[in-house]
Amino acid sequence: MISEAAVQTVANVFMLSAIYILVALGFALLMNVLGILNFAHAAIYMAGGYICYELIVGAGMNPWVSLLISAVAIGALGLLIERVLFRPFLKDMNSIVVITLALIIILEATVNVTVGSYIRRIPSFVPGVFRVGTVSLSGDRLATFVIGSCLLAAAILFIRKTKTGTQMLAVSQDFDAAALQGINTRRIFALTTAIGCALAAVAGSLMGAVLSLSPLMGDYMLVKAIEIVILAGIGSIGGVLIGGLILGLLDASLPLFIGGSATDLIGLSIVIILLLFRPQGLFGHEA
Amino acid sequence: MTGERRIKTKRGGRKKLFISLGIVVLLCLVPLSTTSPYYLHTLIITFIYVMAAASLRTILLSGQISIAHAAFMGVGAYASAILAKELGWTPWLTMPLGGLFSLVFGAVIGYPLTRVRAIYFSMVSLFVGLAIVALLGVLQGITGGDIGMIDIPPLSAIAVPGLPHIDFDGSKIPYYYFFLILSFLILLVLYRIEHSRIGTSWKAIAQAHMVASAVGINESGMRILAFSVGCFFAGLAGAGYAHYNMVLTRSSFGFLSSINLLIYVLVGGSGSFAGPIIGTAVLVIVPEIVRSLQTFAPFVFGGIMLFVVFFMRQGIAGLFEQLQSKLTRSKKREMPGRAP
Numbered sequence: 001m002i003s004e005a006a007v008q009t010v011a012n013v014f015m016l017s018a019i020y021i022l023v024a025l026g027f028a029l030l031m032n033v034l035g036i037l038n039f040a041h042a043a044i045y046m047a048g049g050y051i052c053y054e055l056i057v058g059a060g061m062n063p064w065v066s067l068l069i070s071a072v073a074i075g076a077l078g079l080l081i082e083r084v085l086f087r088p089f090l091k092d093m094n095s096i097v098v099i100t101l102a103l104i105i106i107l108e109a110t111v112n113v114t115v116g117s118y119i120r121r122i123p124s125f126v127p128g129v130f131r132v133g134t135v136s137l138s139g140d141r142l143a144t145f146v147i148g149s150c151l152l153a154a155a156i157l158f159i160r161k162t163k164t165g166t167q168m169l170a171v172s173q174d175f176d177a178a179a180l181q182g183i184n185t186r187r188i189f190a191l192t193t194a195i196g197c198a199l200a201a202v203a204g205s206l207m208g209a210v211l212s213l214s215p216l217m218g219d220y221m222l223v224k225a226i227e228i229v230i231l232a233g234i235g236s237i238g239g240v241l242i243g244g245l246i247l248g249l250l251d252a253s254l255p256l257f258i259g260g261s262a263t264d265l266i267g268l269s270i271v272i273i274l275l276l277f278r279p280q281g282l283f284g285h286e287a
Numbered sequence: 288m289t290g291e292r293r294i295k296t297k298r299g300g301r302k303k304l305f306i307s308l309g310i311v312v313l314l315c316l317v318p319l320s321t322t323s324p325y326y327l328h329t330l331i332i333t334f335i336y337v338m339a340a341a342s343l344r345t346i347l348l349s350g351q352i353s354i355a356h357a358a359f360m361g362v363g364a365y366a367s368a369i370l371a372k373e374l375g376w377t378p379w380l381t382m383p384l385g386g387l388f389s390l391v392f393g394a395v396i397g398y399p400l401t402r403v404r405a406i407y408f409s410m411v412s413l414f415v416g417l418a419i420v421a422l423l424g425v426l427q428g429i430t431g432g433d434i435g436m437i438d439i440p441p442l443s444a445i446a447v448p449g450l451p452h453i454d455f456d457g458s459k460i461p462y463y464y465f466f467l468i469l470s471f472l473i474l475l476v477l478y479r480i481e482h483s484r485i486g487t488s489w490k491a492i493a494q495a496h497m498v499a500s501a502v503g504i505n506e507s508g509m510r511i512l513a514f515s516v517g518c519f520f521a522g523l524a525g526a527g528y529a530h531y532n533m534v535l536t537r538s539s540f541g542f543l544s545s546i547n548l549l550i551y552v553l554v555g556g557s558g559s560f561a562g563p564i565i566g567t568a569v570l571v572i573v574p575e576i577v578r579s580l581q582t583f584a585p586f587v588f589g590g591i592m593l594f595v596v597f598f599m600r601q602g603i604a605g606l607f608e609q610l611q612s613k614l615t616r617s618k619k620r621e622m623p624g625r626a627p
Binding site (some may be wrong): 031037040058085089092093094095097098099101102103105109113136146168199219223225230234259261262264265269270271272275279 | 352362399402403405406407409410411413414415418421423424425432542543544549550553554557583584585586588589590592593595596600620
């Protein structure tokens with residue numbers, strides 16, 4: 001019995017971490033490459049989940065096709081947002097803060113008006129449970145973990161190995177030097193936003209199947225994304241993975257022993273204490 | 288040259304004083320024309336948020352965009368409410384104590400926060416805000432946790448011999464005048480601080496922190512000072528709210544409230560003192576007007592924000608200043624040889 005609970009918890013840790021990292025990776029990319037703090041990133045994650053929900057439940061489409069469409073649609077939305085809302089204000093932090101907050105309000109209101117504010121649940125992508133020995137795992141949790149890890153591996157390979165990815169890294173390290181090298185920074189900005197948003201959309205859809213969808217789910221995830229990025233340190237992609245695992249471990253295991261708000265408090269305190277001793281995060285270069 | 292400029296700013300200051308006194312007199316007349324509790328309530332809430340937003344701008348002056356400000360309102364509110372409820376002290380004493388508690392808390396938190404700047408500061412302050420709200424949940428023995436804290440004593444009656452007896456029970460009108468006067472006084476103090484040597488140092492730090500420390504400004508000290516002064520007035524506003532509302536729930540000081548305060552300041556225009564006042568007035572009162580739109584009302588709110596960003600880069604208050612400078616510039620053109 002005890003071992004089963006332990007295995008379930010471990011499975012939860014990995015599942016939750018995968019979702020956290022998917023969202024936090026996009027958030028970190030936007031922050032490193034564009035240099036903006038996109039508060040709306042988690043609202044975009046929420047919107048992705050709802051698009052997937054509407055396609056499956058409303059239009060009766062195949063779940064996997066819906067997941068893909070949702071990611072593509074949100075990626076396109078990201079392109080639009082980057083072009084219209086972000087690009088004119090890249091150097092102006094105050095404006096970016098107002099714009100991204102306005103985006104949160106508008107996206108949440110759009111969901112409230114179109115779908116409603118009740119909590120929804122996306123039907124299972126992989127119905128049924130898998131049995132490994134005496135332990136059973138729900139298909140969705142397994143699928144979330146598998147999809148999440150594959151996407152992460154793909155994203156990291158893309159960033160590290162392809163020319164475009166290297167260009168993204170170059171822009172994130174030094175915008176001016178990268179632009180002088182002839183890198184098309186506008187294209188990189190657009191691509192980064194699209195990728196980040198699409199990853200968030202997938203995470204939102206998966207979360208909708210594993211747990212539930214609500215218009216306010218983004219607020220919670222925004223905090224987690226920021227926590228992970230701070231833990232990781234600015235400019236570190238690998239750190240996002242570690243940070244996501246740490247936070248997933250805390251959030252999936254601590255509530256078993258102590259209350260929900262105490263868990264939040266511990267997670268937040270760890271981040272604050274870490275900052276006291278290592279302002280640059282675990283893997284960052286400098287703050 | 289400097290003497291000339293000083294006279295000029297003084298004259299400008301007097302004009303501003305007259306305008307603000309005019310607004311205060313007009314607001315004083317409101318309860319005579321309407322006694323509708325709904326209107327009074329909306330205005331009281333506006334006053335409370337004006338205090339909070341103006342004190343948030345004080346922190347912003349030093350280049351620190353804090354996303355924890357509502358949480359510090361909560362610190363002041365809960366401190367004052369607990370002292371008044373558990374120890375039975377009069378709210379007239381516990382409110383300043385609530386502010387002081389928030390100040391101390393702000394100084395303790397502001398110290399580690401000086402290690403981070405710009406977006407990193409904003410992100411860490413966001414955690415601090417969340418951690419405070421989580422802490423309020425953990426301490427549910429005294430704060431009531433998610434159920435909330437009830438039976439907070441209202442402001443006790445003013446019974447000074449020779450003055451009319453003012454009772455805060457029942458009517459909203461005494462509260463209205465109380466918050467009107469309190470917010471006016473707080474704004475005066477904040478204005479004086481901003482135009483003192485301290486305020487100038489804050490602005491210098493915000494513009495170029497290296498240069499500021501090179502000319503001998505104690506950067507971290509000044510940043511902590513800005514943060515704790517802002518927290519003091521936020522705590523005071525929160526404490527006032529506690530004794531007005533008489534019920535506290537921790538969610539009213541959460542992430543969204545902090546974000547809203549920041550929106551008030553930025554939409555109003557963080558560059559000018561009137562910014563947070565105008566921003567709060569517009570963004571608290573307009574949603575009340577369009578309340579009949581129900582679920583569509585947030586679009587108005589978001590629409591205003593986007594409109595301001597795209598068409599009024601300096602916020603709503605910046606628009607007035609631009610108009611003013613255009614007017615004065617056309618006057619100045621007649622006098623040659625002077626830099627604008």
